[in-house]
Amino acid sequence: MRGQADRPVDQTGLRRLNLSRVLRSLRSDGPQSRALLARRTGLNKATTSSLVAELEQRRLAQLGAIVAGAVGRPSQLVELRPRAVCGVGLEINVNYAAVAVLDLTDQVLFSKRVPLDVVELGQVAVIDLLAELAADAIAVMREAGNWVAGATVAVPGLVDVENGVVQHAPNLRWREASVAERLASRLDLAPEAISVDNDANLSALAEHAVGVAAGVSDLLYLTGEVGVGGGVIADGRLVRGATGFTGEVGHMPLNPAPAECGCGRRGCWETQVGLAALLRAVADPGDEVRDSTHDLELRLRVIAARAAKGDARTRTALAEIGSALGVGASILVNVLNPTAVVLGGYFALLGEWLAEPARRELAERVMATGSCRLVLSDLGFTAAVRGGAHAALDRVFADPSIAPTEIVPTEVPHLGGIA
Amino acid sequence: MRGQADRPVDQTGLRRLNLSRVLRSLRSDGPQSRALLARRTGLNKATTSSLVAELEQRRLAQLGAIVAGAVGRPSQLVELRPRAVCGVGLEINVNYAAVAVLDLTDQVLFSKRVPLDVVELGQVAVIDLLAELAADAIAVMREAGNWVAGATVAVPGLVDVENGVVQHAPNLRWREASVAERLASRLDLAPEAISVDNDANLSALAEHAVGVAAGVSDLLYLTGEVGVGGGVIADGRLVRGATGFTGEVGHMPLNPAPAECGCGRRGCWETQVGLAALLRAVADPGDEVRDSTHDLELRLRVIAARAAKGDARTRTALAEIGSALGVGASILVNVLNPTAVVLGGYFALLGEWLAEPARRELAERVMATGSCRLVLSDLGFTAAVRGGAHAALDRVFADPSIAPTEIVPTEVPHLGGIA
DNA sequence: GCGACTTAGTTTGTCGATCCAACAAACGAA
């Protein structure tokens, strides 16, 4: 549900493009005067004023404080308008569904997470439940007078982004699920405003936009879940690959011990650093942390607590997994040469014990020494929804003219009593 | 020597963009009528005519055959103009320097290759020699009335593309070489028309543009030289990474036998599939193919001949290297999910024996089964220069208005004798 | 062989977006 070509062919297209330039400058450079905005965008002062006026009417920007103190006429700041235009991020995972709504300033306006058993419920019921969740959030937003720019669904699996179809999500046991279509029929949103993407991709976007790697234009996101997911951002753009498989890093054949993997192959990286490998390494069967009926996050905290206490087995296991993580990451870093590797999912939760061994391997194996740092995500399990909301908002930043204009009561000028 | 931001801010910028759209459509869709061009670009017929006229004046396009036979008025084809505007590709490698000049239709207008010992000559002498080579080519072009759009130098090493500086080229023993600057002072070209890039990157561009993977927008290029180089194109764009190290795939730690690598580490992929590994595997010391005073291409042909004859040692060695190539490639394919993997350098020359074992490993290890094919480059050792020439021409495709207008004698309309 | 139809390309006038230059507004500095 994307894919219109770049088409600034006529003057209105040019206007769209310049509106976008100004809006994006407000996002990346913060509040600033129209004069500065003009210098930064290379546009004329007069044009900039006109563009800002239009952004105001579309409720995307607003005039703020007046800054005096310097030589010359004081300037009035232009800033992104909070709580007026928002984007909806949705997520389906094995154990839960979630929503988050962000505004243009990346403020969270709404957030909800419900546990559920996706495999048991089945595709249709889950999507309908997600639609309800989304509809609620959208209703709340509209009641508050906000305009909803769009919604993006994060799914752990292979997604045909163009058509909004989940092609294969092994952990959900889904195949060929037309998520966007089904959602569109249940939500009061334009079809092109609804999209679906891989969860690691969206998490990478979130880290790029607001997380620990904000503004980094080349980054690699690695998340430890049931599998191992990867999201790649190169030169500020998400890399999806020819068929959307980019980031299927869990199945790199790296494990020297040819352990069997769920994918049918042997020696996959996942068999070293996946969640199953972690649990097997830190505890025997029957241990509470291996009881999958318990909440994953709680079990991970138990593991973290044991490591903190100095439990030898736990520490050794985490150190080994950290090393394996570093070895795999070093390969990716040599190929992609990112500025930062961001660890998410359980990697972030146990990062305190995983990061150091991983960094050691990286330092030893990476060619571009010193140019890449390894950091832990602080978005936790909300990275995907935030990324989704951000992706939805990106539609507005790319083309601000899709935002509706406020119906301004056209100030009929008083003509001194004449009709 | 690049990096102006995207700046279609005013109407002339819009015009530039539309000129580019038309020109690129001519490249990708071939000769076509103005009416069809208008439908394809989404521009108005009148606008398209005007744009084509300007492209004609800049000698980028020309009117060609008239196509009749269908209902309606016959159409006149518009096509890229051959032999009028050209780009220069340059290459420095360990044993040779090379030039190639291409026109807009990818025709080779000039080509030359001179053997030399780069290490012995030293930076300054080599660059000066390259400048001479380039100056000759440019002189020939200008004599023929052609306009030279720019020149791009391919270097086997890490390049700061922005500033045209070779930061480190181990095989050349170069460090911090201001190639672009030095070349600019010796060539009659604008500084911004001269750029430098990694040879594998440019080769990947060549394969993307004219080679076996023409038009493929997600591809991985792997070249076997002294080291192993990689070039990544994702979504039609070259991926360079944060510091230009993208494609340093030779040093992925994959070799289970921890053989020592030139980089100081152990177990690098290069120690399995690099040229040194090949030569060691196929022949004992003293064998003619290991005599580095001979031309590499000839020695490779000897190896190919032995394999063709059925020599057991050669065949076994090639099969093993092919497998190792496949294992490494599978990792990259899982990460990047390209449509095609193109093998260049010595991989292509010995491709007949390397490809099959490599394909077997790929088939076994790649997640996105069936979506990626492995092919051999047919550009041989000219891939880098061709890619360079293409990169130079890309400046024109991106902004046709940089091409000079032909001085057309402005037809003063006869005003019936009145002064 | 002729008119009806179809498609290619041009001409003319209009619209719209940006730019430029002049100007008003509001302040600091001397």
Add this chain to the structure above:
DNA sequence: TTCGTTTGTTGGATCGACAAACTAAGTCGC
């Protein structure tokens, strides 16, 4: 208080694309 500086607005001027009407040049059907 005056001068210089900077912000933001106003009123043409310019330029590029578009729409619609028109000319050109063929095919098709009878």
